[in-house]
Amino acid sequence: MLSSHCLNDDPWNKFPFTGFVAMISAVLTLMVDSITTSVFSRSGKEEPHADVASAYTPDQEMGRSHHGDHGLNLSDDKELGSTLQLLRYRVIAIVLELGIVVHSIVIGVSVGATNNTCTIKGLIAALCFHQMFEGMGLGGCILQAKYEWVKKAVMAFFFAVTTPFGVVLGMALSKTYKENSPDSLITVGLLNASSGGLLIYMSLVDLLAADFMGQKMQQSIKLQLKSYAAVLLGSGGMAVLAKWT
Structure with missing residues (x-):
């Protein structure tokens, strides 16, 4: 959108603002x-059991409260590591939710x-696939x-x-919102680029990298190759949808 012919050549068509944003x-x-x-x-280290009590079952809580002195330090280290990992998962979920929410609102507004029926059909088809996979990842x-x-609810x-x-x-804004007006193109383009950068980071760093660098994946080259093929196939499919719409 930021490279649309409806925008002035200077500066929108002279610099790749989409990639930059x-x-x-x-x-x-x-x-x-x-x-x-x-x-x-830091909060988890200071109060390692404060915010994650709900992550343990009553049996686990009983086992944690009645373990002996033997291996106490090792057990505490494992619990601290589990607590920090759980906090990490919660940060990922919150940031990913934020990016998806912003992106979903922009798509919904579009x-x-x-008013173009052909455009609506393509957008709805792409939206179904898009939201389905985003929902699976977020879930x-x-x-x-x-x-x-x-x-969770x-x-x-x-x-x-x-x-x-x-x-x-x-x-509601359809009467005042003009799809090809410069203001609309710039606003939607900047929001799409911003949410796109956020989702690219989350998908590569917090989701894919965590899976591919995990112990299960690292133990099998065949599984890695299959996973890479699946990632490339999914990326290609979404690229085709983007081109189609």
Whole structure:
């Protein structure tokens, strides 16, 4: 959108603003991810059992409270490592939810504001695939975070309603929102680039890298090759959808 012919050549067509904004967004996401993880890790070290009690079953709590002095330090180290890993999963879930929410609202506004029937059909088809895979990824992160059911329900609710909310907002703004106007193209383009950079960072660093560098994946070259093929196939499929729409 930022390279549209409807925008002035200077500066929009003389500099790749989409890639630049996506890069800045990815770096800012790294900063937020790193600082948030650091803060959560410090709080976890100071009070290692304060925020993760719900992640343990009553039997696990009983076992933790009645273990003997033998191997106490080793057990505490393992518990601290598990606590920090759990906090890490929660940071990933929160940041990923934020990026998906922003991106979903922008997509919903685009669908609701357009008056072109052909465009709507393509966007809805792409939206179904897009939201399905995003939901699968976010759902896995939420399960790993081991939130209480109330927090899980809230996060699932926001994921479910943001796109319809964007569609309704786009329909309400359809009379004043002009899809090819410079202001609309710049606004939507910047939001798409920002959310795209955030999601690229999350998918590569916090999701794919964590899986590919895991013990199970590292023990099997065949599994790695199959996983790489699946990633490339999925990326190609989404690229085809983007080109089609």
